Amino acid sequence: MNSDPRALAAETDYDHSQALHRLQLHYQSMPPVAAMNVTVAGYDGLRLRLHAPLSTHVNDKGCAFGGSLASMMTLASWGLVALHIEEALLEAEVFVADSQIRYVAPLFADLDVEAELAADAVWPSFIATLRERGRARIGLVARALLPDGGIATEFTARYVAIAKSRTASRPNG
Amino acid sequence: MNSDPRALAAETDYDHSQALHRLQLHYQSMPPVAAMNVTVAGYDGLRLRLHAPLSTHVNDKGCAFGGSLASMMTLASWGLVALHIEEALLEAEVFVADSQIRYVAPLFADLDVEAELAADAVWPSFIATLRERGRARIGLVARALLPDGGIATEFTARYVAIAKSRTASRPNG
Numbered sequence: 001m002n003s004d005p006r007a008l009a010a011e012t013d014y015d016h017s018q019a020l021h022r023l024q025l026h027y028q029s030m031p032p033v034a035a036m037n038v039t040v041a042g043y044d045g046l047r048l049r050l051h052a053p054l055s056t057h058v059n060d061k062g063c064a065f066g067g068s069l070a071s072m073m074t075l076a077s078w079g080l081v082a083l084h085i086e087e088a089l090l091e092a093e094v095f096v097a098d099s100q101i102r103y104v105a106p107l108f109a110d111l112d113v114e115a116e117l118a119a120d121a122v123w124p125s126f127i128a129t130l131r132e133r134g135r136a137r138i139g140l141v142a143r144a145l146l147p148d149g150g151i152a153t154e155f156t157a158r159y160v161a162i163a164k165s166r167t168a169s170r171p172n173g
Numbered sequence: 174m175n176s177d178p179r180a181l182a183a184e185t186d187y188d189h190s191q192a193l194h195r196l197q198l199h200y201q202s203m204p205p206v207a208a209m210n211v212t213v214a215g216y217d218g219l220r221l222r223l224h225a226p227l228s229t230h231v232n233d234k235g236c237a238f239g240g241s242l243a244s245m246m247t248l249a250s251w252g253l254v255a256l257h258i259e260e261a262l263l264e265a266e267v268f269v270a271d272s273q274i275r276y277v278a279p280l281f282a283d284l285d286v287e288a289e290l291a292a293d294a295v296w297p298s299f300i301a302t303l304r305e306r307g308r309a310r311i312g313l314v315a316r317a318l319l320p321d322g323g324i325a326t327e328f329t330a331r332y333v334a335i336a337k338s339r340t341a342s343r344p345n346g
Contacts, residue, residue, distance in 0.1 A: 026233065029233065030231070030232050030233055030238060031228065031229055031230070031231055032209075032229060032230045032231070032232070032238045032240065032241045033232075033238065033240075035208045035209075035229075036205075036208075055204065056204055056205060056208075057204070057205045058203065058204060058205070059203050059205070059206075060199065060202065060203055061266055061268075065203060065205045065206065065244075066247050066251070066268070066269040066272075067205065067206075067243060067244030067245070067247040067248055068205045068244065070240060070243035070244060070247060070272070071238075071240030071241065071243060071244050072240070074239050074240040074243060075240055078239070093234055095234075095239070095276065095279070096239040096276055097275075097276055098273070098274060098275045098276060099239075099243070099273070099274045100271070100272070100273045100274075101271060101272045101273075102270075102271045103268065103269055103270055103271060106268070
């Protein structure tokens with residue numbers, strides 16, 4: 001029996017709830033993210049949703065600070081890439097390479113952010129490239145939602161994943 | 174004698190150190206900014222510099238979290254716009270309208286960020302437009318610096334200032 005939780009996930013179909021729990025712990029382990037009071041609010045296989053209270057992110061105008069919205073969308077997209085790499089049973093460091101944000105409307109409510117794949121990107125070729133070349137790039141989009149479902153902010157970004165060397169941790173593997 | 178510090182500043186030439194102190198207090202009044210442990214590190218009339226310790230902003234890779242860098246550059250540029258509006262003895266709300274970030278190199282050191290006017294923008298026309306129309310837009314650039322003076326991240330953004338109505342607070346003015 002294999003006790004590696006990732007191998008187990010592969011045997012028993014991938015368990016989203018366990019993966020989200022690990023992502024939440026991973027987020028909490030980073031001081032700036034712990035300070036953001038972020039909760040992983042959901043993942044349907046396509047979109048990752050994060051939530052944070054307005055009180056933690058309120059600016060001098062009573063709405064969400066632009067820098068907080070930028071952080072939340074950067075974090076949601078990063079998390080979605082990390083989830084897909086984990087689902088593929090790979091290990092990689094994920095970096096944001098560039099991002100563009102449009103602030104459409106001020107947000108006077110809690111921060112609800114969702115991230116998904118960019119329209120011109122596909123996960124299988126990203127994963128295949130990462131597996132074959134040890135490095136791959138992928139486009140993501142994210143947004144912060146208004147309470148009525150409208151858009152507060154729009155985000156597009158590219159992320160780079162670099163496979164972790166296995167030689168250090170698995171000298172016999 | 175006029176005890177309004179802004180009027181006094183106009184009479185005695187504009188006092189940068191007092192303005193920076195007010196900016197630092199303003200930053201600290203916003204919960205997400207207070208959590209960022211940001212210090213106003215300097216202002217020479219052209220560039221506003223902010224500093225924050227890496228320990229507050231470190232990610233899972235031991236370098237500065239991309240979202241923190243986005244926040245710091247958004248904040249530095251916002252502060253520079255606010256300083257120029259104050260120097261002109263105007264009162265306005267300042268919003269970020271859009272931003273673009275390039276992450277050039279990971280930053281394994283404290284966050285030193287500087288903001289300045291974009292190459293194609295000028296302060297006098299921004300201030301004149303704000304004074305005449307009650308609303309104006311300006312382009313900013315910012316960057317996070319590596320310890321050797323190189324570039325960790327590059328940021329361009331547009332900010333919108335909207336003059337505060339005087340009728341509410343000054344019914345006789």
